[in-house]
Amino acid sequence: MNGKYAILAFVFLVLGFLISFSYQLTKERKPNNTIAEEQWNKEYETRSLLIKQEESNAKLQKELKQKQEKVREFEKELKDQKQVYFNLVEDVEKYRMFVGEVGVSGSGIEITLEDSSYIPDGENVNNYIVHESHISKVVNELFISGANAVAINGQRLLNDSYFYCNGPVITIDGNQYPAPFVITAIGDPTVLIPALNIAGGVTDQLAFDNVVVTVEKKDEVKMEPVLQDKNASS
Template sequence: MKRRKGKSIILSLVLLVSGFLVSYSYQLTKSSPEMIQLNDSQWEKEYFYQQQLLDMEKKNKQLREELKEKRKNIQDIENEMADREQVVADFVERKKKLQMLNGEVPIQGEGVEIVLRDAEYIPDEEQVNQYIVHESHIHSVVNELLSAGAKAVAINGQRYMKDSYIACTGPVITVDGVQHPAPFVITAIGDAEVLYSSLNLTQGVVDQLRSDNVDVELSKENQLEMKARLSAEG
Protein backbone atom coordinates (compact mmCIF):
# COMPACT_ATOMS: atom_id res chain seq x y z
CA MET A 1 0.00 0.00 0.00
CA LYS A 2 2.84 2.32 0.84
CA ARG A 3 4.59 1.46 -2.44
CA ARG A 4 1.47 2.38 -4.45
CA LYS A 5 1.13 5.60 -2.61
CA GLY A 6 4.76 6.48 -3.34
CA LYS A 7 4.35 5.73 -7.02
CA SER A 8 1.28 7.96 -7.11
CA ILE A 9 3.20 10.84 -5.66
CA ILE A 10 6.04 10.40 -8.14
CA LEU A 11 3.59 10.19 -11.02
CA SER A 12 1.86 13.34 -9.83
CA LEU A 13 5.15 15.18 -9.70
CA VAL A 14 6.07 14.00 -13.21
CA LEU A 15 2.72 15.14 -14.56
CA LEU A 16 3.03 18.50 -12.78
CA VAL A 17 6.48 19.13 -14.23
CA SER A 18 5.37 18.00 -17.66
CA GLY A 19 2.39 20.32 -17.55
CA PHE A 20 4.58 23.19 -16.45
CA LEU A 21 7.02 22.58 -19.32
CA VAL A 22 4.19 22.36 -21.86
CA SER A 23 2.64 25.57 -20.53
CA TYR A 24 6.00 27.39 -20.56
CA SER A 25 6.74 26.21 -24.09
CA TYR A 26 3.36 27.46 -25.28
CA GLN A 27 3.87 30.89 -23.70
CA LEU A 28 7.34 31.13 -25.21
CA THR A 29 6.05 30.23 -28.64
CA LYS A 30 3.22 32.77 -28.35
CA SER A 31 5.57 35.62 -27.36
CA SER A 32 8.07 34.90 -30.19
CA PRO A 33 7.68 36.84 -33.52
CA GLU A 34 5.56 35.07 -35.98
CA MET A 35 7.27 33.79 -39.08
CA ILE A 36 5.53 35.00 -42.22
CA GLN A 37 5.39 32.45 -44.85
CA LEU A 38 5.30 33.87 -48.35
CA ASN A 39 4.27 31.95 -51.37
CA ASP A 40 5.91 32.29 -54.81
CA SER A 41 3.49 34.95 -56.03
CA GLN A 42 4.13 37.16 -53.01
CA TRP A 43 7.89 36.75 -53.42
CA GLU A 44 7.61 37.86 -57.04
CA LYS A 45 5.63 40.97 -56.06
CA GLU A 46 8.10 41.80 -53.31
CA TYR A 47 11.02 41.45 -55.72
CA PHE A 48 9.23 43.53 -58.35
CA TYR A 49 8.57 46.38 -55.90
CA GLN A 50 12.15 46.32 -54.68
CA GLN A 51 13.42 46.55 -58.26
CA GLN A 52 11.03 49.42 -58.97
CA LEU A 53 12.33 51.27 -55.91
CA LEU A 54 15.94 50.70 -56.95
CA ASP A 55 15.20 51.90 -60.48
CA MET A 56 13.48 55.01 -59.15
CA GLU A 57 16.41 55.83 -56.89
CA LYS A 58 18.80 55.33 -59.79
CA LYS A 59 16.66 57.55 -62.04
CA ASN A 60 16.41 60.24 -59.36
CA LYS A 61 20.19 60.25 -58.98
CA GLN A 62 20.56 60.58 -62.75
CA LEU A 63 18.05 63.46 -62.83
CA ARG A 64 19.87 65.23 -60.01
CA GLU A 65 23.12 64.96 -61.96
CA GLU A 66 21.44 66.29 -65.11
CA LEU A 67 19.90 69.18 -63.16
CA LYS A 68 23.27 70.04 -61.67
CA GLU A 69 24.86 70.01 -65.14
CA LYS A 70 22.08 72.16 -66.63
CA ARG A 71 22.40 74.68 -63.83
CA LYS A 72 26.12 74.86 -64.50
CA ASN A 73 25.46 75.37 -68.23
CA ILE A 74 22.96 78.14 -67.47
CA GLN A 75 25.48 79.83 -65.18
CA ASP A 76 28.16 79.58 -67.88
CA ILE A 77 25.77 81.09 -70.44
CA GLU A 78 24.85 83.92 -68.06
CA ASN A 79 28.53 84.63 -67.42
CA GLU A 80 29.24 84.58 -71.15
CA MET A 81 26.34 86.95 -71.82
CA ALA A 82 27.59 89.28 -69.09
CA ASP A 83 31.06 89.22 -70.66
CA ARG A 84 29.57 89.94 -74.09
CA GLU A 85 27.52 92.81 -72.69
CA GLN A 86 30.69 94.24 -71.16
CA VAL A 87 32.53 93.83 -74.46
CA VAL A 88 29.70 95.58 -76.31
CA ALA A 89 29.68 98.36 -73.72
CA ASP A 90 33.44 98.75 -74.12
CA PHE A 91 33.08 98.90 -77.91
CA VAL A 92 30.33 101.50 -77.61
CA GLU A 93 32.49 103.59 -75.28
CA ARG A 94 35.48 103.28 -77.61
CA LYS A 95 33.32 104.19 -80.60
CA LYS A 96 32.01 107.24 -78.75
CA LYS A 97 35.54 108.35 -77.87
CA LEU A 98 36.72 107.83 -81.45
CA GLN A 99 33.75 109.80 -82.75
CA MET A 100 34.64 112.63 -80.41
CA LEU A 101 38.28 112.53 -81.49
CA ASN A 102 37.22 112.44 -85.14
CA GLY A 103 34.84 115.31 -84.59
CA GLU A 104 31.79 113.31 -85.62
CA VAL A 105 29.85 114.24 -82.48
CA PRO A 106 29.75 117.35 -80.28
CA ILE A 107 31.89 117.37 -77.15
CA GLN A 108 31.98 119.40 -73.97
CA GLY A 109 34.09 119.67 -70.84
CA GLU A 110 36.71 121.74 -69.05
CA GLY A 111 39.74 123.10 -70.84
CA VAL A 112 41.60 126.25 -71.87
CA GLU A 113 41.09 129.16 -74.23
CA ILE A 114 43.91 130.95 -76.04
CA VAL A 115 43.28 134.19 -77.93
CA LEU A 116 45.89 135.31 -80.49
CA ARG A 117 45.81 138.87 -81.85
CA ASP A 118 47.97 140.87 -84.17
CA ALA A 119 50.16 143.45 -82.43
CA GLU A 120 48.33 146.74 -81.83
CA TYR A 121 51.44 148.82 -82.46
CA ILE A 122 53.46 148.31 -85.64
CA PRO A 123 56.55 150.58 -85.58
CA ASP A 124 57.59 149.82 -89.14
CA GLU A 125 54.90 149.38 -91.81
CA GLU A 126 57.43 147.62 -94.05
CA GLN A 127 57.87 144.89 -91.42
CA VAL A 128 54.14 144.37 -90.83
CA ASN A 129 54.43 140.59 -91.30
CA GLN A 130 56.50 140.45 -88.14
CA TYR A 131 53.56 141.77 -86.10
CA ILE A 132 50.67 139.58 -87.24
CA VAL A 133 49.58 136.04 -86.42
CA HIS A 134 50.72 133.39 -88.89
CA GLU A 135 49.74 129.75 -89.33
CA SER A 136 53.02 128.72 -87.69
CA HIS A 137 51.89 130.40 -84.46
CA ILE A 138 48.57 128.58 -84.54
CA HIS A 139 50.32 125.30 -85.33
CA SER A 140 52.64 125.70 -82.34
CA VAL A 141 49.66 126.24 -80.00
CA VAL A 142 47.63 123.37 -81.44
CA ASN A 143 50.57 120.94 -81.39
CA GLU A 144 51.35 121.80 -77.76
CA LEU A 145 47.72 121.28 -76.76
CA LEU A 146 47.54 117.91 -78.47
CA SER A 147 50.85 116.84 -76.91
CA ALA A 148 49.47 117.80 -73.49
CA GLY A 149 46.49 115.48 -73.96
CA ALA A 150 43.76 117.70 -75.37
CA LYS A 151 40.71 115.62 -76.36
CA ALA A 152 39.46 118.18 -78.87
CA VAL A 153 40.66 121.46 -80.36
CA ALA A 154 38.77 124.19 -82.21
CA ILE A 155 39.85 127.38 -83.98
CA ASN A 156 37.23 130.13 -83.94
CA GLY A 157 34.67 127.42 -83.18
CA GLN A 158 35.72 125.12 -86.05
CA ARG A 159 36.95 121.69 -85.02
CA TYR A 160 40.57 121.00 -85.79
CA MET A 161 41.26 117.39 -86.79
CA LYS A 162 44.44 115.41 -87.33
CA ASP A 163 43.96 115.74 -91.09
CA SER A 164 43.08 119.45 -90.97
CA TYR A 165 45.23 122.00 -92.80
CA ILE A 166 45.86 125.63 -91.91
CA ALA A 167 46.98 128.31 -94.37
CA CYS A 168 47.72 131.99 -93.91
CA THR A 169 46.38 134.46 -96.49
CA GLY A 170 47.30 138.01 -95.50
CA PRO A 171 45.40 139.05 -92.36
CA VAL A 172 43.22 135.89 -92.34
CA ILE A 173 43.85 132.19 -92.01
CA THR A 174 41.94 129.29 -93.53
CA VAL A 175 41.18 126.07 -91.68
CA ASP A 176 40.16 123.28 -94.05
CA GLY A 177 39.27 125.94 -96.61
CA VAL A 178 37.20 128.06 -94.21
CA GLN A 179 38.50 131.61 -93.67
CA HIS A 180 38.86 133.11 -90.19
CA PRO A 181 39.86 136.70 -89.42
CA ALA A 182 41.81 137.76 -86.35
CA PRO A 183 41.55 137.49 -83.43
CA PHE A 184 42.03 133.73 -83.46
CA VAL A 185 40.41 131.95 -80.53
CA ILE A 186 41.81 128.48 -79.95
CA THR A 187 39.89 126.31 -77.49
CA ALA A 188 40.89 122.89 -76.19
CA ILE A 189 38.98 120.41 -74.06
CA GLY A 190 40.96 118.34 -71.58
CA ASP A 191 42.57 118.65 -68.16
CA ALA A 192 42.54 122.43 -67.76
CA GLU A 193 45.40 122.52 -65.27
CA VAL A 194 47.67 120.35 -67.43
CA LEU A 195 46.89 122.23 -70.66
CA TYR A 196 47.37 125.63 -69.03
CA SER A 197 50.68 124.64 -67.43
CA SER A 198 51.97 123.11 -70.65
CA LEU A 199 51.38 126.33 -72.62
CA ASN A 200 52.61 128.63 -69.88
CA LEU A 201 56.01 127.03 -69.25
CA THR A 202 59.02 129.30 -69.08
CA GLN A 203 60.40 129.70 -72.60
CA GLY A 204 57.34 127.74 -73.71
CA VAL A 205 54.77 128.42 -76.41
CA VAL A 206 53.27 131.56 -74.84
CA ASP A 207 56.71 133.13 -74.30
CA GLN A 208 57.71 132.34 -77.89
CA LEU A 209 54.51 133.89 -79.27
CA ARG A 210 55.04 137.08 -77.30
CA SER A 211 58.62 137.27 -78.50
CA ASP A 212 57.15 137.17 -82.04
CA ASN A 213 55.04 140.25 -81.19
CA VAL A 214 51.80 138.24 -80.93
CA ASP A 215 49.31 139.40 -78.32
CA VAL A 216 48.35 136.30 -76.24
CA GLU A 217 45.57 135.75 -73.69
CA LEU A 218 45.41 132.42 -71.88
CA SER A 219 42.65 131.30 -69.51
CA LYS A 220 41.23 128.16 -67.90
CA GLU A 221 37.60 127.33 -68.64
CA ASN A 222 35.29 125.19 -66.54
CA GLN A 223 32.95 124.40 -69.42
CA LEU A 224 33.62 124.44 -73.15
CA GLU A 225 31.38 123.15 -75.92
CA MET A 226 32.42 122.19 -79.43
CA LYS A 227 30.24 121.29 -82.36
CA ALA A 228 30.88 118.38 -84.68
CA ARG A 229 33.21 119.02 -87.61
CA LEU A 230 31.69 120.69 -90.63
CA SER A 231 31.84 117.59 -92.81
CA ALA A 232 30.04 115.56 -90.13
CA GLU A 233 27.31 118.16 -89.86
CA GLY A 234 26.80 117.95 -93.62
Protein backbone atom coordinates (compact mmCIF):
# COMPACT_ATOMS: atom_id res chain seq x y z
CA MET A 1 0.00 0.00 0.00
CA ASN A 2 2.80 2.41 0.84
CA GLY A 3 4.28 1.85 -2.65
CA LYS A 4 0.97 2.73 -4.29
CA TYR A 5 0.69 5.94 -2.30
CA ALA A 6 4.23 6.83 -3.22
CA ILE A 7 3.54 6.38 -6.95
CA LEU A 8 0.30 8.31 -6.73
CA ALA A 9 2.04 11.12 -4.89
CA PHE A 10 4.71 11.19 -7.56
CA VAL A 11 2.10 11.37 -10.33
CA PHE A 12 0.34 14.23 -8.62
CA LEU A 13 3.64 15.97 -8.17
CA VAL A 14 4.50 15.67 -11.85
CA LEU A 15 0.98 16.74 -12.83
CA GLY A 16 1.22 19.79 -10.59
CA PHE A 17 4.55 20.63 -12.05
CA LEU A 18 3.20 20.40 -15.61
CA ILE A 19 0.18 22.54 -14.74
CA SER A 20 2.43 25.12 -13.07
CA PHE A 21 4.82 25.13 -16.03
CA SER A 22 1.97 25.45 -18.55
CA TYR A 23 0.49 28.35 -16.61
CA GLN A 24 3.84 30.07 -16.39
CA LEU A 25 4.44 29.58 -20.13
CA THR A 26 1.02 30.92 -20.98
CA LYS A 27 1.61 33.89 -18.70
CA GLU A 28 4.95 34.63 -20.37
CA ARG A 29 3.53 34.38 -23.93
CA LYS A 30 0.51 36.60 -23.32
CA PRO A 31 2.44 39.93 -23.50
CA ASN A 32 4.09 38.84 -26.77
CA ASN A 33 0.68 38.19 -28.29
CA THR A 34 -0.45 41.62 -27.09
CA ILE A 35 2.61 43.25 -28.63
CA ALA A 36 2.02 41.40 -31.89
CA GLU A 37 -1.59 42.53 -31.93
CA GLU A 38 -0.63 46.14 -31.27
CA GLN A 39 1.96 45.99 -34.03
CA TRP A 40 -0.60 44.55 -36.43
CA ASN A 41 -3.05 47.32 -35.51
CA LYS A 42 -0.37 49.93 -36.18
CA GLU A 43 0.49 48.37 -39.53
CA TYR A 44 -3.18 48.23 -40.44
CA GLU A 45 -3.62 51.87 -39.47
CA THR A 46 -0.52 52.84 -41.46
CA ARG A 47 -1.75 50.92 -44.51
CA SER A 48 -5.15 52.55 -44.19
CA LEU A 49 -3.54 55.99 -44.07
CA LEU A 50 -1.35 55.07 -47.04
CA ILE A 51 -4.40 53.95 -49.03
CA LYS A 52 -6.23 57.16 -48.14
CA GLN A 53 -3.18 59.19 -49.15
CA GLU A 54 -2.94 57.35 -52.47
CA GLU A 55 -6.64 57.97 -53.09
CA SER A 56 -6.13 61.64 -52.22
CA ASN A 57 -3.11 61.83 -54.55
CA ALA A 58 -5.09 60.21 -57.35
CA LYS A 59 -7.87 62.76 -56.81
CA LEU A 60 -5.38 65.63 -56.79
CA GLN A 61 -3.72 64.31 -59.95
CA LYS A 62 -7.10 64.19 -61.65
CA GLU A 63 -7.81 67.76 -60.57
CA LEU A 64 -4.33 68.82 -61.70
CA LYS A 65 -4.92 67.25 -65.11
CA GLN A 66 -8.20 69.11 -65.42
CA LYS A 67 -6.51 72.39 -64.40
CA GLN A 68 -3.70 71.78 -66.88
CA GLU A 69 -6.25 71.15 -69.61
CA LYS A 70 -7.95 74.45 -68.78
CA VAL A 71 -4.59 76.21 -68.79
CA ARG A 72 -3.85 74.78 -72.23
CA GLU A 73 -7.22 76.00 -73.45
CA PHE A 74 -6.52 79.47 -72.04
CA GLU A 75 -3.08 79.47 -73.62
CA LYS A 76 -4.58 78.50 -76.98
CA GLU A 77 -7.15 81.27 -76.61
CA LEU A 78 -4.46 83.78 -75.72
CA LYS A 79 -2.33 82.58 -78.62
CA ASP A 80 -5.25 83.00 -81.02
CA GLN A 81 -6.05 86.43 -79.58
CA LYS A 82 -2.39 87.40 -79.75
CA GLN A 83 -2.33 86.38 -83.42
CA VAL A 84 -5.50 88.41 -84.06
CA TYR A 85 -4.01 91.45 -82.30
CA PHE A 86 -0.74 90.97 -84.18
CA ASN A 87 -2.62 90.86 -87.48
CA LEU A 88 -4.59 93.97 -86.52
CA VAL A 89 -1.42 95.84 -85.58
CA GLU A 90 0.21 94.69 -88.80
CA ASP A 91 -2.81 95.87 -90.80
CA VAL A 92 -2.82 99.22 -88.98
CA GLU A 93 0.87 99.68 -89.77
CA LYS A 94 0.20 98.87 -93.42
CA TYR A 95 -2.66 101.37 -93.55
CA ARG A 96 -0.52 104.01 -91.84
CA MET A 97 2.16 103.31 -94.41
CA PHE A 98 -0.29 103.58 -97.30
CA VAL A 99 -1.66 106.90 -96.06
CA GLY A 100 1.87 108.19 -95.49
CA GLU A 101 1.71 108.61 -91.72
CA VAL A 102 4.98 106.74 -91.16
CA GLY A 103 8.32 106.81 -92.90
CA VAL A 104 9.32 103.68 -94.76
CA SER A 105 12.55 102.26 -96.09
CA GLY A 106 13.76 99.11 -97.71
CA SER A 107 15.03 97.59 -100.91
CA GLY A 108 13.24 98.49 -104.10
CA ILE A 109 13.61 99.80 -107.61
CA GLU A 110 13.88 103.07 -109.50
CA ILE A 111 12.23 103.61 -112.87
CA THR A 112 13.14 106.62 -114.98
CA LEU A 113 10.81 107.74 -117.78
CA GLU A 114 12.25 110.15 -120.34
CA ASP A 115 11.05 111.75 -123.50
CA SER A 116 12.51 110.35 -126.69
CA SER A 117 15.76 112.11 -127.65
CA TYR A 118 14.99 111.67 -131.35
CA ILE A 119 11.90 113.03 -133.05
CA PRO A 120 11.69 112.37 -136.78
CA ASP A 121 10.93 115.33 -139.02
CA GLY A 122 7.26 115.91 -139.50
CA GLU A 123 6.23 113.76 -136.54
CA ASN A 124 3.97 114.98 -133.75
CA VAL A 125 6.07 115.84 -130.69
CA ASN A 126 3.33 114.56 -128.36
CA ASN A 127 3.98 111.06 -129.67
CA TYR A 128 7.53 111.17 -128.27
CA ILE A 129 7.06 112.51 -124.74
CA VAL A 130 5.97 111.00 -121.44
CA HIS A 131 2.27 111.35 -120.68
CA GLU A 132 0.11 110.82 -117.63
CA SER A 133 -1.07 107.47 -118.96
CA HIS A 134 2.51 106.18 -119.10
CA ILE A 135 3.16 107.12 -115.49
CA SER A 136 -0.17 105.61 -114.44
CA LYS A 137 0.72 102.30 -116.06
CA VAL A 138 3.99 102.09 -114.13
CA VAL A 139 2.45 103.14 -110.80
CA ASN A 140 -0.47 100.73 -111.12
CA GLU A 141 1.81 97.83 -112.04
CA LEU A 142 4.03 98.55 -109.05
CA PHE A 143 1.14 98.53 -106.58
CA ILE A 144 -0.38 95.42 -108.18
CA SER A 145 2.99 93.65 -107.88
CA GLY A 146 3.20 94.35 -104.14
CA ALA A 147 5.06 97.64 -103.80
CA ASN A 148 4.76 98.98 -100.25
CA ALA A 149 5.23 102.62 -101.20
CA VAL A 150 5.70 104.62 -104.40
CA ALA A 151 7.01 108.12 -105.08
CA ILE A 152 7.36 110.25 -108.20
CA ASN A 153 10.29 112.66 -108.27
CA GLY A 154 10.45 112.34 -104.49
CA GLN A 155 6.74 113.11 -104.01
CA ARG A 156 5.26 110.17 -102.13
CA LEU A 157 1.94 108.89 -103.42
CA LEU A 158 -0.80 108.39 -100.84
CA ASN A 159 -4.07 106.50 -100.95
CA ASP A 160 -5.88 109.60 -102.27
CA SER A 161 -3.07 111.14 -104.35
CA TYR A 162 -3.72 112.51 -107.81
CA PHE A 163 -1.38 113.48 -110.61
CA TYR A 164 -1.60 114.71 -114.19
CA CYS A 165 0.78 115.90 -116.87
CA ASN A 166 0.81 119.41 -118.25
CA GLY A 167 3.28 119.55 -121.09
CA PRO A 168 6.82 118.80 -119.83
CA VAL A 169 5.81 118.84 -116.15
CA ILE A 170 3.74 116.61 -113.90
CA THR A 171 1.50 117.87 -111.12
CA ILE A 172 1.30 115.61 -108.05
CA ASP A 173 -1.10 116.63 -105.29
CA GLY A 174 -0.75 120.23 -106.40
CA ASN A 175 3.07 120.19 -106.69
CA GLN A 176 4.75 120.41 -110.10
CA TYR A 177 7.84 118.43 -111.14
CA PRO A 178 9.75 118.58 -114.44
CA ALA A 179 10.88 115.68 -116.60
CA PRO A 180 12.55 113.25 -116.43
CA PHE A 181 10.13 111.45 -114.17
CA VAL A 182 11.77 109.20 -111.61
CA ILE A 183 9.44 106.68 -110.00
CA THR A 184 10.80 104.94 -106.91
CA ALA A 185 9.14 101.97 -105.23
CA ILE A 186 9.83 100.02 -102.03
CA GLY A 187 9.28 96.31 -102.48
CA ASP A 188 10.91 93.07 -103.51
CA PRO A 189 13.03 93.84 -106.61
CA THR A 190 12.92 90.19 -107.69
CA VAL A 191 9.15 90.58 -108.03
CA LEU A 192 8.78 94.17 -109.19
CA ILE A 193 11.36 94.11 -112.01
CA PRO A 194 10.05 90.94 -113.71
CA ALA A 195 6.50 92.33 -113.41
CA LEU A 196 7.52 95.43 -115.38
CA ASN A 197 9.69 93.57 -117.91
CA ILE A 198 7.28 90.74 -118.71
CA ALA A 199 6.81 90.27 -122.46
CA GLY A 200 4.11 92.63 -123.67
CA GLY A 201 4.07 94.32 -120.26
CA VAL A 202 4.51 97.90 -119.16
CA THR A 203 8.11 98.33 -120.34
CA ASP A 204 7.32 97.03 -123.82
CA GLN A 205 4.22 99.24 -124.03
CA LEU A 206 6.18 102.35 -123.07
CA ALA A 207 8.97 101.52 -125.53
CA PHE A 208 6.30 101.13 -128.23
CA ASP A 209 5.11 104.67 -127.34
CA ASN A 210 8.67 106.00 -127.78
CA VAL A 211 9.25 106.49 -124.04
CA VAL A 212 12.78 105.80 -122.80
CA VAL A 213 12.53 103.51 -119.79
CA THR A 214 15.32 102.69 -117.36
CA VAL A 215 14.79 100.23 -114.50
CA GLU A 216 17.37 99.98 -111.72
CA LYS A 217 17.49 97.88 -108.57
CA LYS A 218 18.07 99.78 -105.30
CA ASP A 219 19.41 98.26 -102.09
CA GLU A 220 17.71 100.93 -100.01
CA VAL A 221 14.96 103.39 -100.72
CA LYS A 222 13.78 105.85 -98.07
CA MET A 223 10.51 107.75 -98.00
CA GLU A 224 9.67 110.24 -95.29
CA PRO A 225 6.16 110.47 -93.79
CA VAL A 226 3.82 113.01 -95.32
CA LEU A 227 3.06 115.41 -92.49
CA GLN A 228 1.43 118.30 -94.26
CA ASP A 229 -2.31 118.50 -94.92
CA LYS A 230 -2.76 118.45 -98.66
CA ASN A 231 -6.09 120.25 -98.48
CA ALA A 232 -4.58 122.97 -96.30
CA SER A 233 -1.60 123.36 -98.61
CA SER A 234 -3.82 123.64 -101.66
